[in-house]
Amino acid sequence: MTARRIIPCLDVKDGRVVKGVKFVGHTDMGDAAELAARYRDAGADELVFYDITASPEGRTLDYGWIKDIARLLDIPFCVAGGIRSVDQAARCLDHGADKVSINSPALERPELIAEMAARLGSQCVVVGVDSRLEDGEWVVHKYTGDPDARRRAGKRTLDWLDEAQGLGAGEIVLNCIDQDGVRKGYDIEQLSAARARLTIPLIASGGAGAPEHFKAVFEQSDVSGALAASVFHTGAIAIPDLKAYLAGEGLEMRL
Amino acid sequence: MTEVAVIAYGAGNVASVQFALERLGATVRLTDDPAVIAEAERVILPGVGAAGYAMSRLSELGLVEPIRAFPRPLLGVCLGQQLLFETSQEGEGVDLLGFIPGAVSRLEPAGALPVPHMGWSRLTRDRDDPLLEGVADGAYAYFVHGYVCPDGPATLARSDYGGPVPAMVRSANRWGCQFHPERSAEAGAMILRNFLQVAA
Secondary structure (H helix, E strand, O other): OOOOEEEEEEEEEOOEEEOOOOOOOOOEEEEHHHHHHHHHHHOOOOEEEEEOOHHHHOOOOOOHHHHHHHHHOOOOEEEEOOOOOHHHHHHHHHOOOOEEEEOHHHHHOOHHHHHHHHHHOHHHEEEEEEEEEEOOEEEEEEOOOOOOOOEEEEEEHHHHHHHHHHHOOOEEEEEEOOOOOOOOOOOHHHHHHHHHHOOOOEEEEOOOOOHHHHHHHHHHHOOOEEEEOHHHHOOOOOHHHHHHHHHHOOOOOOO | OOEEEEEOOOOOOHHHHHHHHHHOOOEEEEEOOHHHHHHOOEEEEOOOOOHHHHHHHHHHOOOHHHHHHOOOOEEEEOHHHHOOEEEEOOOOOEEOOOOEEEEEEEOOOHHHOOOOEEEEEEOEEOOOOHHHOOOOOOOEEEEEEOEEOOOOOOEEEEEEOOOEEEEEEEEOOEEEEOOOHHHOHHHHHHHHHHHHHOOO
């Protein structure tokens, strides 16, 4: 069996973490590697670094900061944002990332998933999916990093999950954007539907506000991991306390 | 200071292995040079992705025989552990390095668990070994794999993922870790440190 994974997500711009991370106390949260080490020490099972501006701007990335993170971390980490070619993905891995997550570029050109899986192996290909309920159906959105660029991708979420898995994705992060930032809990219904459709690991994203939300999504949707940002960055939930609570509730956690 | 050659053949995340060894104070050489490998004090064979691609890369680089002939401690990591066996059922079938009898097969866990096996699983020791010294029985290690090695006398430690998963294997002074020690926190660091200290 595997322990349920607790995965903080850090937004990165030019190698710096941005947005409020309370335990540093400034708007510029400092060096991405430094914060990574803090989460490592707090017992995070994995980290995701998301380059928040890359995808909407369509620019090529300088992934030099990945190396700094890789030097410090002894837990796995994934990088996301603006990766649109196999070469870019390979460069991330060469710098020490364990996985790369692709979202909008995979929607534009789904074969990218297959190309990455063939050259790099499925195990490092994560497909991020931003999904919301519209007219009674879960549908995929793209360019969600930028409110002005964001739009429908023209796919139903469950269809896209099938397609991504069939093309060779090794893991799915399903970000339920109706829940995002609301802190009322993960979208249990949608995540359960996704879990039932997939044979690869599924990570829940969007909506975490309280320890009970993690318990609910692990118990009811049977996801492999739960990703969250603000509740960890603000200090609202401390990872050691969260993991101890979940273990006490009978979930397998790495303590 | 211990010197270790990490085989960089385009089928593995060598940077994270390099950094993990450097954190332990080792001198690391990333290399695809058969002569450097032949003379190394100890060798790490990393690997992710497809066994067929990995073997063809090793073959193109002229590394298969130097690895087979290497007399000092060698550690295969993840796909590198699988390459220690005879064959893999991946694709049409692939001949591997052949240190340990048996065929690597597709992971088909009971209970419809997700594949690949990705995440932190416990290590259960089958027998004592210098590489497991100081590693608590039941310690967690980070796994990512969709194929599994055959369970047999070479198994040192197992994990359970809808069936037994050989997590560490050994044949003479060739070891394998199915998990990623470089990404397995304290337990992984301890195993790498033990590998650096085992008599060369």
